[in-house]
Amino acid sequence: MAGAEIHDALDVLIRLLMDEEAVEEVVILEHLPARLLEVLAELGVVTRKDETKWRCTVLLYPVVGVYVVSDRTRFIGEKFPDDVVYAAITGNTGRFLSIQPQDPGEDFLDLCCGSGVAALLAASRGAKRAWAADLGQRSVHFSDFNGRLNGLDQVIAVQGDLFEAVGEQTFDVIVAHPPYIPDGANKLLFRDGGEDGEQIFRRIVQGLPQYLKPGGRFYCVTTATDRENESLQDRVRGWLGEKGDDFDVFLVATEVGKRPATVLEAVVKAKGKLGKLGDRSELYERLKVTALFYGTVVIERVAKPRAVATARTLKAEKAAGEAVEWFRNWEKAAAQPSLSAALQRSRPKLAREMQLHVVHKPGESGLEPSEFTLKAKYPFVFTAVAEPWLAVLIGMCNGQMTTGQIYEQLLAQDVVEASLTFEDLCQVVRLLISNGFLELEQFPLPRREALVEALV
Numbered sequence: 122m123a124g125a126e127i128h129d130a131l132d133v134l135i136r137l138l139m140d141e142e143a144v145e146e147v148v149i150l151e152h153l154p155a156r157l158l159e160v161l162a163e164l165g166v167v168t169r170k171d172e173t174k175w176r177c178t179v180l181l182y183p184v185v186g187v188y189v190v191s192d193r194t195r196f197i198g199e200k201f202p203d204d205v206v207y208a209a210i211t212g213n214t215g216r217f218l219s220i221q222p223q224d225p226g227e228d229f230l231d232l233c234c235g236s237g238v239a240a241l242l243a244a245s246r247g248a249k250r251a252w253a254a255d256l257g258q259r260s261v262h263f264s265d266f267n268g269r270l271n272g273l274d275q276v277i278a279v280q281g282d283l284f285e286a287v288g289e290q291t292f293d294v295i296v297a298h299p300p301y302i303p304d305g306a307n308k309l310l311f312r313d314g315g316e317d318g319e320q321i322f323r324r325i326v327q328g329l330p331q332y333l334k335p336g337g338r339f340y341c342v343t344t345a346t347d348r349e350n351e352s353l354q355d356r357v358r359g360w361l362g363e364k365g366d367d368f369d370v371f372l373v374a375t376e377v378g379k380r381p382a383t384v385l386e387a388v389v390k391a392k393g394k395l396g397k398l399g400d401r402s403e404l405y406e407r408l409k410v411t412a413l414f415y416g417t418v419v420i421e422r423v424a425k426p427r428a429v430a431t432a433r434t435l436k437a438e439k440a441a442g443e444a445v446e447w448f449r450n451w452e453k454a455a456a457q458p459s460l461s462a463a464l465q466r467s468r469p470k471l472a473r474e475m476q477l478h479v480v481h482k483p484g485e486s487g488l489e490p491s492e493f494t495l496k497a498k499y500p501f502v503f504t505a506v507a508e509p510w511l512a513v514l515i516g517m518c519n520g521q522m523t524t525g526q527i528y529e530q531l532l533a534q535d536v537v538e539a540s541l542t543f544e545d546l547c548q549v550v551r552l553l554i555s556n557g558f559l560e561l562e563q564f565p566l567p568r569r570e571a572l573v574e575a576l577v
């Protein structure tokens with residue numbers, strides 16, 4: 122629509138409310154009653170850009186099947202408002218929306234809600250009560266408005282510092298897209314996550330033992346760090362405190378960077394011009410940061426006693442919520458002591474998007490296979506150098522033989538040492554499944570086609 126001619130009132134409103142463009146007053150008055158312009162100005166929805174043009178202070182757009190009103194995305198040459206209502210059409214919120222669970226439970230909480238878009242989506246997917254909580258009063262007001270705009274009475278907008286906003290309420294599903302940019306000064310509410318960027322994320326995780334119901338799940342898109350001698354997953358588990366053993370912890374990275382500044386810059390770039398970040402290397406040096414994680418953290422509280430899982434992967438950029446849910450379900454199953462018995466009967470087969478790269482080198486009898494590299498491309502991204510016996514094992518995973526039969530064949534053909542136990546083999550098969558090289562009938566990996574279908 123941007124740049125196209127204005128023919129009628131709808132064009133004017135689209136140009137103002139959806140395209141973030143200024144429109145000449147004479148053009149507006151050609152198509153809209155003067156009184157309407159006055160009312161919009163009185164409500165603060167439009168403001169003068171200059172003597173001849175008006176523009177909107179807010180944006181209206183459809184996203185994930187609902188209409189959302191938020192602040193604009195561009196504040197060129199203007200001060201960024203401290204309590205800006207974060208637009209739901211940024212790349213980061215897109216990633217956050219792509220991992221929202223299909224089943225939002227009865228009581229759903231969108232923490233750090235901004236426009237409340239995740240609560241709106243949850244309400245539209247059947248949540249009985251979808252709480253939208255933010256520290257910024259303006260975000261709470263917009264979330265309430267957005268609930269009404271969509272006729273979603275289940276949306277309850279509340280203000281407060283993280284869980285303070287919801288009192289004693291507990292939840293089936295909690296989601297958060299918190300501020301995570303390191304900034305000790307905490308100037309911008311939507312952006313700054315304290316000195317190390319993790320302070321809000323950490324406080325949310327610390328609150329989960331109190332606010333997540335048994336069987337409840339937490340989904341968060343954030344940036345966080347691995348530190349010397351302490352992986353992010355161990356740090357997250359530590360924040361859960363005494364109740365840590367009641368929770369699974371899953372990390373599904375979209376991006377992992379060994380050079381923090383680079384990833385941080387990429388994350389920030391995706392959000393627009395947010396001001397000068399400066400070099401974080403001194404901070405990361407001091408905190409002994411070894412790598413930066415950007416992606417989804419899922420934490421699940423067990424419903425009844427079982428072994429809990431801690432697992433981490435890197436997903437393909439285009440893989441969305443299905444990959445996260447697959448990983449959560451598979452890793453939960455794989456952490457149970459019954460894994461070997463289940464694998465014994467299962468018939469592993471090659472994942473559709475795995476590859477085995479073989480380098481042949483001249484040997485006694487001409488060209489001989491000498492180096493094997495496994496590559497998974499979708500939904501998880503992984504490259505691993507493989508021992509020759511692993512290549513033979515993978516070749517046997519044709520969906521016909523059970524893992525038990527494969528084990529017997531490996532031993533019979535002297536492919537593996539006799540000391541390799543069936544348990545050992547199960548752990549190898551487990552890793553090959555976790556990283557997207559093999560799949561089981563009971564746990565089919567999400568396909569690219571399914572994602573395309575979901576988007577159309």
Ligand SMILES: C[S@@+](CC[C@H](N)C(=O)[O-])C[C@H]1O[C@@H](n2cnc3c(N)ncnc32)[C@H](O)[C@@H]1O
Pocket residue numbers: 206207208209213214217232233234235236237238254255256257260281282283297298299300310311312321
């Ligand atoms: C990156 S924005 C995300 C907004 C929205 N969830 C989205 O994805 O579009 C982070 C939000 O966290 C809110 N916030 C910051 N500190 C908070 C706190 N201590 N308690 C609750 N909300 C907070 C900000 O006001 C902002 O709306």
